[in-house]
Amino acid sequence: xxxxxxxxxxEMIQSVRDLAQREFKPIAQRWMDGxxxxxxxxxxxxxxxxxMSVPEEYGGLGLPILDTAxxxxxxxxVDYVTAMAVLGEAGVxxxxxxxxxPPSIRDRILxxxxxxxxILAVCMTEPHAGTDVANYxxxxxxxxxxxxxxxxxxxxxxxxxxxxxxxxxxxxxKPGREGIGCVLLEAGTPGFEVTGTYHTMGGENLHEIQxxxxxxxxxxxxxxxxxxxxxxxxxxxxRCLNPSISxxxxxxxxxxxxxxxxxxxxxxKPIADFQGIRWKLADMYKDIEAGRGLLYRACLxxxxxxxxxxxxxxxxxxxxxxxxxxxxxxxxxxxFGFTDEYPVSRLYRGARYGxxxxxxxxxxxxxxxxxxVGDFDVTDGIMGLGTx
Numbered sequence: 013x014x015x016x017x018x019x020x021x022x023e024m025i026q027s028v029r030d031l032a033q034r035e036f037k038p039i040a041q042r043w044m045d046g047x048x049x050x051x052x053x054x055x056x057x058x059x060x061x062x063x064m065s066v067p068e069e070y071g072g073l074g075l076p077i078l079d080t081a082x083x084x085x086x087x088x089x090v091d092y093v094t095a096m097a098v099l100g101e102a103g104v105x106x107x108x109x110x111x112x113x114p115p116s117i118r119d120r121i122l123x124x125x126x127x128x129x130x131i132l133a134v135c136m137t138e139p140h141a142g143t144d145v146a147n148y149x150x151x152x153x154x155x156x157x158x159x160x161x162x163x164x165x166x167x168x169x170x171x172x173x174x175x176x177x178x179x180x181x182x183x184x185x186k187p188g189r190e191g192i193g194c195v196l197l198e199a200g201t202p203g204f205e206v207t208g209t210y211h212t213m214g215g216e217n218l219h220e221i222q223x224x225x226x227x228x229x230x231x232x233x234x235x236x237x238x239x240x241x242x243x244x245x246x247x248x249x250x251r252c253l254n255p256s257i258s259x260x261x262x263x264x265x266x267x268x269x270x271x272x273x274x275x276x277x278x279x280x281k282p283i284a285d286f287q288g289i290r291w292k293l294a295d296m297y298k299d300i301e302a303g304r305g306l307l308y309r310a311c312l313x314x315x316x317x318x319x320x321x322x323x324x325x326x327x328x329x330x331x332x333x334x335x336x337x338x339x340x341x342x343x344x345x346x347x348f349g350f351t352d353e354y355p356v357s358r359l360y361r362g363a364r365y366g367x368x369x370x371x372x373x374x375x376x377x378x379x380x381x382x383x384x385v386g387d388f389d390v391t392d393g394i395m396g397l398g399t400x
Contacts, residue, residue, distance in 0.1 A: 021079055027059055028086045037090035046217035048173050052094045057128030065106040070122035077249055078311035081256035088260025092362030093215045095257045100170050101125055103253055104246045105134040105178040108194060112234040121176055133174035135165040143375050146189040150181040159195055159233050161226040171206050171219035175199050180243055183236055194235035201226050214362045251323040252311050254370040255330035258363060259303050262334040265341035265359045266296050272345055292344060296337045303330040321383050324376040331366035331373060338363045
């Protein structure tokens with residue numbers, strides 16, 4: 013086993029780190045009111061970062077999932093809002109377009125994703141159905157060579173900025189999981205309306221969207237058959253990229269905590285000299301390294317999508333680890349950690365999202381538990397449950 017990154021990976025990470033630390037960190041508080049970080053996105057586009065998941069033939073980098081996770085991790089160390097915006101360009105929506113959309117759409121949209129001129133949004137959650145995908149009510153009705161989309165989606169990121177929406181929906185009213193498919197909708201389509209906005213504790217805005225008999229060309233129906241399985245397979249990628257942001261938030265908070273305890277003095281000595289503080293730092297470091305190892309292993313299992321149980325395990329662990337570490341970083345800062353003057357407050361609020369979005373921890377625990385109950389063989393032991 014080789015735990016070293018290749019020189020090309022390190023070079024790319026260093027470029028993103030330099031940009032994030034130099035230009036994103038000083039202005040990160042600016043995006044906490046829901047303002048979209050357009051200027052950061054343009055700078056990342058210039059580095060090629062927004063094309064991480066776009067195939068090379070469309071001007072992208074076509075990076076493996078691990079490399080994508082490493083870059084998101086660096087951005088999240090200083091700026092949760094920008095990391096989430098980049099996730100929208102590197103996540104499931106880009107991969108759905110690259111893998112399932114017809115050439116005419118790929119040729120038109122993917123180069124604009126790379127340049128930062130087309131922001132993408134994925135629409136899954138409905139007012140009554142989040143994890144319960146099989147009970148979606150949004151429906152795409154096929155009428156000749158047109159598709160008529162009707163329904164409501166909620167808690168959608170980037171709805172006011174996106175140029176293209178990747179919408180998971182029921183097809184022709186077919187019930188259950190077998191009826192799930194996917195359509196693409198461009199901003200400005202008649203009948204499309206943003207009907208609500210929710211400001212989050214992490215800083216970004218989420219929105220409710222209505223599709224009032226939106227008429228789409230048949231080529232925009234990109235997944236019609238076996239949509240539920242394709243959705244979950246593609247979504248395992250999100251279950252590696254979401255925790256990469258959690259990991260980055262934990263690392264950023266750890267960096268801030270180390271700097272603070274070296275500088276803050278109590279009783280005429282740095283608080284780093286107190287054993288209780290050093291033990292906190294030791295536990296934070298231990299948790300971060302455990303999360304990093306689990307996440308990177310899950311990323312490396314991708315072929316083309318990650319192992320679902322490794323991805324679920326990595327997501328649960330890193331989401332919850334990030335909450336512990338960022339919370340301890342606030343504690344180390346004392347009263348100052350509870351203010352907006354120090355980044356740890358902002359990093360802590362961002363960390364709270366991880367275990368909710370992209371598959372709740374409770375749902376993923378149940379997924380893993382079913383795998384264990386159904387497949388665990390005492391002869392093979394734990395080695396029989398996943399790729400080593």
